[in-house]
Amino acid sequence: MVMKIHKLEIENVKRxxxxxIEPTAEGLTIIGGxxxxxxxxxxxxxxxxxxxxxxxxxxxxxxxSTVPPSLKIVMNNGLIVERKGKNSDLKVTDPAGVKYGxxxxxxxxxxxxxxxxxxxxxxNKEKANILLQIIGVGEELNRLEREELDLYxxxxxxxxxxxxxxxxxxxxxxxxxxxKEIVSASELIKQQQxxxxxxxxxxxxxxxxxELLENQEKDKAQYDFIENQIAELQNKKANLGTLINTRAxxxxxxxxxxxxxxxxxxxxxEKNLENIEKINIKVRANLDKEKAEDDAKDYRNQYKDLTTLxxxxxxxxxxxxxxxxxxxxxLLVEDGExxxxxxxxxxxxxxxxxxxxxxxxxxxxxxxxxxxxxxxxQMDLKSLKEFGEWLKEERLQVIATRVSTGEECSLIIEDGxxxxxxxxxxxxxxxxxx
Numbered sequence: 426m427v428m429k430i431h432k433l434e435i436e437n438v439k440r441x442x443x444x445x446i447e448p449t450a451e452g453l454t455i456i457g458g459x460x461x462x463x464x465x466x467x468x469x470x471x472x473x474x475x476x477x478x479x480x481x482x483x484x485x486x487x488x489x490s491t492v493p494p495s496l497k498i499v500m501n502n503g504l505i506v507e508r509k510g511k512n513s514d515l516k517v518t519d520p521a522g523v524k525y526g527x528x529x530x531x532x533x534x535x536x537x538x539x540x541x542x543x544x545x546x547x548x549n550k551e552k553a554n555i556l557l558q559i560i561g562v563g564e565e566l567n568r569l570e571r572e573e574l575d576l577y578x579x580x581x582x583x584x585x586x587x588x589x590x591x592x593x594x595x596x597x598x599x600x601x602x603x604x605k606e607i608v609s610a611s612e613l614i615k616q617q618q619x620x621x622x623x624x625x626x627x628x629x630x631x632x633x634x635x636e637l638l639e640n641q642e643k644d645k646a647q648y649d650f651i652e653n654q655i656a657e658l659q660n661k662k663a664n665l666g667t668l669i670n671t672r673a674x675x676x677x678x679x680x681x682x683x684x685x686x687x688x689x690x691x692x693x694x695e696k697n698l699e700n701i702e703k704i705n706i707k708v709r710a711n712l713d714k715e716k717a718e719d720d721a722k723d724y725r726n727q728y729k730d731l732t733t734l735x736x737x738x739x740x741x742x743x744x745x746x747x748x749x750x751x752x753x754x755x756l757l758v759e760d761g762e763x764x765x766x767x768x769x770x771x772x773x774x775x776x777x778x779x780x781x782x783x784x785x786x787x788x789x790x791x792x793x794x795x796x797x798x799x800x801x802x803q804m805d806l807k808s809l810k811e812f813g814e815w816l817k818e819e820r821l822q823v824i825a826t827r828v829s830t831g832e833e834c835s836l837i838i839e840d841g842x843x844x845x846x847x848x849x850x851x852x853x854x855x856x857x858x859x
Contacts, residue, residue, distance in 0.1 A: 427794035428533045429501045429822045430471070436495040437487040438473070439466035442841030448795075448824050449835070450501065453813040455801065456826045457834025463841045464826035468797045471824065472539035474498050474506050477515075477527050480539060485513070487841070501794075506530065535790035539797055544782050549762040549770050552785075556763055559752060559788045565745060570761065573738045580731035587724035594717035600707035607712075608704050613694050620689045627686045634679045637672065644669055752788035753781060775803035780812060787821055798825035809833055 432447040440463035448454035456464045472480040474496040485494050496508040503520035517525040537544045544552065557566055644665065651662050697704065743757075751757075755766040763770055765781050773781065783796050804812060816823055830837055837844040 429794040434497040435470045437490045438470040438494045441466045452817040458838040476539045533792045535793040537786045552763040553758045576735040590721035597714035603707035753784040776808035795822040801825040801827040
């Protein structure tokens, strides 16, 4: 059963002299009055009666009174809670006359319902933790937040490395004229040796031609000598003629070969050999630049992948909270802080803060159907009416104080008493409006 306050009687507590109130079962019961008249004393007395001695005011006795404080609260199920006598002893009795103690009260009274400022004054992290405790997703949300933080840190590190690689790549010199790969000196020497070998072969052919030409001249001289002795050397002449013809054919062949020969220059290779280290410096620089660009691209891709994972983790958090049974629509925990309608606590109006706090406190212990609110003057009349309507929709009872003597007040406290002869009952028109 949802427990609410049916009626209460208070005497000689702080500034209260004698007060009887029957709060509305749903919505707002506003205790109005000027400052120092006893409005807050009523709330302190209720908190003391139901919450135990930890809520007892430090100066509980009304100043000037010789009669001890007396408190009596009747709950909507008939349970009677009393504190009276010199020691303000607690007495809890059910309609059948069975007696109970503070443990019964603690079973349905939510501590923050008696002390809402404790919640209001807690930091954003504490408020968020209370909400997570209510909806039962704290452990899973903490896991997602740790995962989110880990992904964020990893992505941040990868992003820094990518930036460094990109900066390093931009700072590197590039030589478009340099070869794509490191030049090998042994390969150049091999090429040089092959060219020298071919050139040596060419020279052999030239020497052969020269030798043939020299032999021809000798043969011709010998031929002329033999002409003078032709008679004696007819046989030798015939042989020499054949030899001359054969050599002539060899000469023609050699000439054709020599005419087709072309010497290759080793100048470029020799120059490359001299500049090989300079060339390789440029090649290495180009390779380093390409490597840095590839590394930067790789880290940038990793950064994008981690960004996708981070966004998915954040969406999982949102989905987790959206699927939870939250006490108020629009209420979330984002980045470890409580938010309402997209705004953090310190950016909420005073009216929204009270609405959020009331909803959360109600959710903490659903069987506690009432909340005490002090200093409700921070709400304007429009916000006050909207708040009262919301409380009725939630079937929640709120007993509040307001520095005012206006018609929005359910009753007025003046000098420790309820003002007016019929002040023990909340006016019916006020019940309909607030």
